[in-house]
Amino acid sequence: xxxxxxRYFAFDHLPAGPLRETSRGFxxxxxxxxxxxxxxPEKSTALRKLLESKDxxxxxxLDLEA
Numbered sequence: 001x002x003x004x005x006x007r008y009f010a011f012d013h014l015p016a017g018p019l020r021e022t023s024r025g026f027x028x029x030x031x032x033x034x035x036x037x038x039x040x041p042e043k044s045t046a047l048r049k050l051l052e053s054k055d056x057x058x059x060x061x062l063d064l065e066a
Contacts (some may be wrong), residue, residue, distance in 0.1 A: 003034040005047050009054065018064040026054035 009030040011023035030050055037043040 003047065005044075005051060006030055006034055008051050014058075018061040019058055022057050022061040023054060026050060026057065030054075 009023070009027040011020050011027050014020040014023055030047060033043070033046055033050070037046065
């Protein structure tokens with residue numbers, strides 16, 4: 001069954017460079033977690049918190065482009 005939250009880990013729309021590369025690592029980890037963890041509330045929480053972390057990291061990477 002597809003995991004809908006994975007769409008928020010897409011990175012192809014970001015410009016090449018620090019933003020895309022930062023997001024790419026989170027996409028890889030999210031895919032592994034979605035594939036290997038059993039369905040349930042802890043998996044959902046793990047992916048949601050990873051998404052929060054990805055968003056913060058990509059915002060931080062904005063300073064690398066300045």
